[in-house]
Amino acid sequence: MCGIAGVFHHAKNKSVDPQLLVNMAAIQYHRGPDDFGYVSPDELGMGMSHARLSIIDLNKERGRQPHISHDNNLFLVHNGEFYDFQRIRAQLTSLGDQFNSKSDSEIILHLFPRYGIEKTIEYLRGEFAFALFDKKDDCLYLVRDRFGIKPLYWTETEDGIVYGSELKVLFAHPKVKRELSAEGTYHQLIQVMVPGTTAFKGIHQVKPGHIIKVKRSNGQLNISEHKYWDINFPVAGEYVDHQDEHYYIDGVRENLLEAVQHRLQADVPVGCYLSGGIDSCSILGLSAAVRQDPVKAFTIGFDSKEYDETPIATEMAQQTNAEQIILKLSAEELYQNFSRTIWHTERTIYNTLAVAKLLMSETVRKNHYKVVLTGEGSDELFAGYPAFRKDMFLYGLDDLPASLKKQWQQSLEDSNQLFKGAMLPREEFSSSAMEEVVGFTPTCLQSWLHCHDFGMQLLRPELRNQLHDYDAGRAIADTFDINQLDGRHPLDKAQYVWIKTMLEGQILTWGGDRVDMANSMEARPAFLDHHLAKFATEIPPQFRIKGATEKYVLREAMKGLLPETLYKRQKFAFMAPPAHTDNSKWKMMMNLMNEFASQSKVESAGVLDYSAINHLIQSHDDPAMSRDQKVQLDAVLNHVLGVQLLHEHFIATDVPKLAQQRADELGWRVT
Template sequence: MCGLTGLLLAQPRLHGDALAAQAQDMAAALPHRGPDDAGVWVDGQAGVALAHRRLSILDLSPLGRQPMASADGRYVLACNGEVYNFVALRAALAALGHRFRGRSDTEVLLAAIAEWGVEDALRRCNGMFAIALWDRRERCLWLARDRVGKKTLYYGWAGGALVFGSELKALWRHPDFDNGVDRDALTLLLRLGYIPAPHCVHEGAFKLMPGCLLRLDAAAVADGAAAHDPHRDQRRWWDGRERMRAVLAEPFAGGVDEAESRLDALLHDAVGLRRVADVPVGVFLSGGTDSSTVAALMQAQSERPVRSFTIGFAGSRHDEAPLALEVARHLGTDHTELYLSGADASALVPGLPAMFDEPFADASQVPTALVCQLARRDVAVALSGDGGDELFFGYGRYQRALRNWAILNRIPRPVRGLLARLPGARGEGSRTGGLAALLAEMGARGIGDVYRNRISRWRDPAAAVVGAREPDSVYGQADPLGLPGREAEAMMLADFLAYLPDDLLCKVDRASMAVSLEARAPLLDWRVVEFAWSLPLDMKLRDGTSKYLLKRVLRRYLPDAMVDRGKRGFGAPVGDWLRGDLAGWAGDLLQAQRLRGEGLLDPRPIAEVWRRFQGGERKWHTHLWTVLMFQAWHAHWRASRDAPRP
């Protein structure tokens, strides 16, 4: 896993040396993503530069250096990520006559592109990646992102240049990138706690969507950001919605025993592929179903104790460390745990804007960052359990949304329409749950609207952002899947398309790469994903037990008592922190005078939420955290923008 950046000019006006210097300066913002090596490649006549920072995981020799050219010289590639099935691809390409100098997956990916073309090569890859590929023959730039979106790729316009990179801080280093805050995208942050692709916090900048390709040439750069429509111009080489529909049309037809064996075999292979590295590999272990399954399969394939790591919160309901320790002892892993306090959080929070790059308000970012720091002391790669909830119906909110949708369908539509107009059905009050939440869902057109209410922080974020209009997202669709009678799958799909890549995976990417640690997610192997989609709902939810089939697999490795435990989630006691160690920091960022001066957020609704929170009302900390993370990021961005350039 590494970092990449670069630029493409509308007109090649810079000398090659100047172009290289600009790309090197952009890459200098990403040393944490690649502390082991750095490289830059330019074509002054074409006006293109690629730069790369390398975290050496496979083939630690100089033969793995990037940007890397294909053997025929046509393509030049900068890649962030890993192609896990590179050994099989290498053998297939060798049989076709390709010869290899080194042992890196990057060289294999280049040969695959040369042999099969960009799109077909990506379809043959099992991995996590974001790539920038220059085609010297066609004089065009390809940007691509993996199926699930494990690696993020930003791009945007800066004067007469298109700039791109693994993180926004690389784009900030271009002298003409002075793009302001996109107020509409800010409403998405307040609603969701993150900004989903293709949106970005900056005007004239975008994120590549998962499973997408973007082809750019000098003409496209010259047309500018105003002419760019990401939904039109980003082409899907793998479409999650269409793949789920296709899989549901041909569902798994076997019994539960056969499904259990199949899932165990798929996970065993997925974990095995992700154990391949020329550096030490460990696992994040929370004690829950997902991470315990990954740890169990990893230890089953290892002759030595696997290194496992967990974070705990003393005296908090979020503390999973005792569960993780129990699992680690049973599996025989070499386990390390670290307990946190409010003071630990206070010390980390000021650095979050620099770490997460774009405003990001999932409070589990704090323990995630700390467990990554803990793991990096001993390993360079760590496996995680991300994806289990979205694939196997793991969230309690799924069940609550189905319950509420069933209630709504028993109420005549005219009555629901009247109830939806009641004062209690509107505004932020529905966040407190109960009858208020049900009233807020009376106007629902479908399961998508019910679920949107379940996952929203701010219910009306546009009211808190001056001059903003909330853009469309997958959570604004009445039925994200578009298949009647598939409400459960529709909710899981919405989370797979947005929450998973742009919250959970973004969180792990930023936190891990901040300390030069590569994180891998075997549950999100595309073969596991599509198999999970093929399963009937009663293999995921049975007798009130979620993740039913995944837990059956886990029982092969752990006793029932360790499997049948309630979900706690990898959260953080943010409410306690905001009333304690972080109270002063929060109060400063939420000052009405400060908000009015910045002109982006309306201080009135924010002051009301702050007042309610300080009065002891529950749940308002999620509202506040979105605002606080934006305010902290905004201060960091302005300081970075105004700092003298080296």
């Protein structure tokens, strides 16, 4: 797991400054502290650099990137892991190929000449982002994994393309503009982003399951985007529902075990994250069953019984004889590290869970671990969120008897009341664009689209005017592939929308890679193995949610591994306690507001309206404000802080100068 960076000029004869490439690697030192490498060949108008975290093939010389093919035609920088690469390498070796390293990355240099880019990707299993330059065709490929587990950003300057694993890598380039956009800021305030976008003008993400091809011809760059993979649910009625539920239970168990086994492969120790949910407990249970030695399990605890999952996690750790390490966090620790977290997430956060996960990854590294297996992706594939149950009830149970519908309704009313206003909407919200494209407004987006008025009021009047006719629902819905929605069951549609928005834009960003790699730690989400995902899409909706029981098939597949308390437990969304839950947390949040969202700081940043922020804060003391309104208020204020910190970190700060200073401090210099 590493950090990549590069530049691709319009002109072949325009060389790339090697020290700039080194600086771009240095500013993402946290992603790869073990080594760095760069190339800037003459007369190719391109350069690449790489910051390395050694996990496979620890040999410094052999594993150093960029990788270059034997014929000097292909240049590669890669971030992530390719599982099952040993088998692929053995097959290629039997065909006469010779490898320079034991690295998983190198297989691309051998697959691509034989098969081309799309067929090459079919061989790749895991989480990855890479850049591949083909000298013969004079083109650059930017490729991101199927779910967007690993990040990859790009932008265009007057000279050409700049790309990297993080925004700060692009901003280390002096010709990359650093400016918050009206649309980007608005979407930060309402939490949900338009897929492929960022908060900054002209800065794009490679979308999950996509290839960006940059072809150079006569001093011009032709940029094209191509989707190579998508989550593909069967058309309603085409499920293999003549199979009984045991077929799917057995299939999930078999596919998940295989995914876990692949992700336990490393040349360094591998641990597990452990909360009180079925997902991480299943991963720990399978890991413990496969391994010969005790698994190290890392658990986050909070100073609030309502939000703390430590007791159930400990029960699971004891059942598997895992060596559990519990990090108990207070409000002070969460808010003291808020600013540092935004430097790494490069987007706003609605809850301090992101801070907690950053501190957890720090604890993992302090215990001399570089790799952990995690449970992300389970709720997306097996319909675990309460929002999915609500959509199933509203749109997917037309034939259900009235008595059973009443049981469903009661179950929904009783579930996850702590998260109304954030994970569940506090009141219904309808987007005409979502109704048109999806058929209904998925519950998972309603909380955030409902923040429209909050978001608009918080913008400066001139930005508000720019967005006078802007429709966030339309902007998001227009990115969906209608072919993946037409004819699908309502539950499939709800899961598809979540995977395209909240999974990549939130869970895998500020809840995953960015806060894990902040401390040079690789997280491996076994549930997001695309072979397992394919099987999961084939499970009929009535087995994903059976009766009012979410994740039914997964729950049954893992029944023998789970403590009975957990097996019977309803889904509990994992969050840190919001600021309104006690005075000390609220005071800590207000201290941050005074530091980063004071009138002078807000006016200097020039994107938010200070009087609107102040009005929002004052409304907190309104005795008529309900709990779910306060949850939503907390989320919006966290986003306000985040917007101000994005300006502080990436616009007010001279990032190119900071990158040079980092390189000097590390001794990373051109040789």
